[in-house]
C-alpha cells in the first residue's frame with residue numbers, strides 16, 4: 001500500500017558562514033492515511049527542522065541536502081514552486097508552537113482565514129467566509145460571526161490556537177504537522193487543544209505528525225512514535241511498544257522522565273547531561289557520552305537502525321538485541 | 328478616538344507653547360519693535376515714549392502673555408522690511424515651500440518603499456548591495472552639494488531642466504501653485520529631488536531593516552505554510568507590519584524636511600519660506616524670523632498629528648484603546 005507520506009533518507013544541512021552543519025542525518029519514516037505519528041526528542045534534536053523540511057520551508061541557510069519526501073507517491077522536490085505552494089496549507093497544513101506569534105497582528109481573523117481558502121480554491125469571499133465560520137464552529141469558538149472581524153490581540157492564547165487549528169483544517173488537508181502545538185499554553189488548555197486535534201483528525205481521517213517533548217501527550221494521541229536524538233532516529237515503533245517496552249537507553253530515559261501522575265511531587269528522573277550541539281557531535285553513537293550501557297564500539301561506530309523483535313520496533317543501538325542488552 | 332484626540336491636542340498645545348516661548352525670547356532679546364515701526368531716524372525721547380506705549384517696559388511674563396494672545400488672533404508681529412504683517416508675508420511664501428515638501432515626500436515614499444521592500448527580500452543580490460553602499464555615501468552628502476551636482480548635470484550641461492525659480496505659477500484662491508503648468512512642474516523637479524535626497528537613504532535603510540525583521544517572524548512563516556502567494560506575503564503580511572515603525576520614525580523625518588528647505592530653496596532661488604527665512608536673517612527682520620519659527624512649529628505639529636492618525640489606522644491595537 002502507498003503511504004500518505006514517505007520520508008526517505010532525509011538529510012538537512014545548514015550552510016553557515018563557518019561551514020556546513022548537518023542537522024538531520026538521513027531519517028526514514030512513513031505516515032499512512034489517518035495515522036497519527038509522534039515525533040519526540042529533546043530540544044535541538046531536529047524535530048522542527050524535519051517538520052519544515054517536509055513542506056520544503058526550512059529557514060535559511062538550511063536546505064535538503066539529500067533524500068526525498070514522497071507525498072501520495074509524488075516526490076515533493078520535483079514540484080514547481082507553484083505546485084508546492086498548492087501543497088502547503090492545502091494538502092499539508094502546519095500548526096506552530098506559539099499562538100501569540102502565529103497570527104498576523106494587523107489582519108483580522110476573517111482575512112487570515114479567507115485568504116487561505118482563496119489561495120487554493122476558486123471561491124468567492126462569501127463562500128470562503130461560510131467555510132471559515134463552519135471551521136471556527138468546529139473548534140468551538142463562540143459567536144464566530146463576530147470573531148471573524150476581530151484582530152488576534154482580542155483573543156486569549158487558547159482561543160488563538162483554536163483559530164490556528166481551524167486555519168489548518170480549512171482546506172481539509174490529508175496531513176497536519178503540529179509543532180509543539182500546546183507547549184506555550186496553560187496545562188488545562190493544553191489538554192483541550194490536544195483532545196480537539198485528536199477528535200478532528202479522527203473524524204476527517206487526517207494524518208498527523210505531532211512534534212513534542214511530551215511523551216505523555218504522545219501516549220494519548222498517537223499510534224506510532226519516532227524518537228530523535230541529535231538529528232537521527234534512534235527508535236521507532238508503535239506507541240504502545242515504545243511506551244511500554246522501550247529499548248534504546250535514550251527512549252528509556254525519556255520515559256522515566258515523564259512526571260508520574262500518581263506520585264506528583266516525586267523527583268523526575270532526567271537523563272543526566274545535555275544533547276551535543278551540531279558543532280560538537282561526538283564520534284560513534286552521538287548518545288554515548290550520556291549512555292549508561294555504552295560499550296567500546298559505541299565510541300567509534302555509528303549504530304544502524306535494526307529490527308530487534310517481532311513487534312516491528314526498530315532501534316539504533318549497538319548494545320541492544322532481541323535477547324536483551326549486551327553486557 | 329476621543330481619548331486619542333484629547334491627548335494629541337494637549338501635546339500640540341504644550342509644543343506650541345514651548346515654541347512660542349523660544350520665539351518670544353528671541354524677539355525680546357534681539358528684536359527692536361520700535362525700529363520695526365518708525366525706522367531709525369527718531370529721537371531717543373520719542374522712542375522711549377513709544378516703548379512705554381507699546382508696553383515694552385512691562386515685565387517679561389506680561390509681554391509674553393500679550394504675544395501669545397496676539398498670536399492666537401493671527402498677529403505674529405510686523406515685518407519691518409516688507410512693511411506688512413509677518414503672517415501675510417509667510418502665507419504668501421508658504422505655497423512654494425509646501426509644494427516642494429509635498430513633491431519631495433511623494434518622491435521619498437514612492438522610491439523608498441519599492442526599493443526598501445526589494446532589498447529586504449533579496450538582501451544578497453548585486454542591486455541590494457549597490458543600493459546599501461550608495462545609501463551610506465548618500466546619507467553623508469550635504470544637500471547643497473547634491474543640488475549643485477544636479478544643476479550642473481541637468482541644467483548647465485544637458486539643458487533639460489531649469490535651475491532656479493518656480494517658473495510659471497497659477498493663482499488659485501490666493502495659493503500660488505506650480506502644479507498646473509508644464510513650466511511650473513519642470514521647475515519643481517530638481518529642487519524636489521535635491522530635497523528628497525536627504526531623507527531617501529535613511530528611509531530605504533529603515534524600510535529594509537524593519538522588513539527584514541518582519542520576514543523572520545513566525546506569522547510570516549505561517550503565511551508561507553498556508554500556501555499564500557509570495558506577493559501577498561511580502562506586500563500585505565510583511566509590509567503592513569513594516570509600516571508601523573516606519574510611520575513613527577518617518578513622520579518625524581518628514582517634518583524635519585521642512586527645516587531642510589532653507590538650504591534647498593537658497594540654492595535653487597526658490598521663493599518659499601526657507602529662502603525668505605535666510606533673507607530675514609540677513610536683514611535682521613526679527614519679527615519675521617519669529618513668525619517663521621512659529622508657523623514651522625505649527626506645521627510640524629500638524630504633520631505629526633496626521634502621522635499619528637495614519638498609525639492608528641494601520642495598527643488595530645491603537646484603535647481598540649481609542650474606543651474604550
Ligand SMILES: Nc1ncnc2c1ncn2[C@@H]1O[C@H](COP(=O)(O)OP(=O)(O)OP(=O)(O)O)[C@@H](O)[C@H]1O
Pocket residue numbers: 014023041042043044045046047048049050059060061062277278
Ligand atoms: N536557522 C538555523 N541555522 C542554523 N542552525 C539551525 C537553524 N535552525 C535550526 N538549526 C539547528 O538544527 C538543529 C535542530 O533544530 P530544531 O529546531 O529542529 O530542534 P527541535 O528538535 O525542534 O528542538 P525544540 O524542541 O527546541 O523545538 C539544532 O541544533 C539547531 O541548532
Ligand SMILES: [Mg+2]
Pocket residue numbers: 047048049179
Ligand atoms: Mg522545535
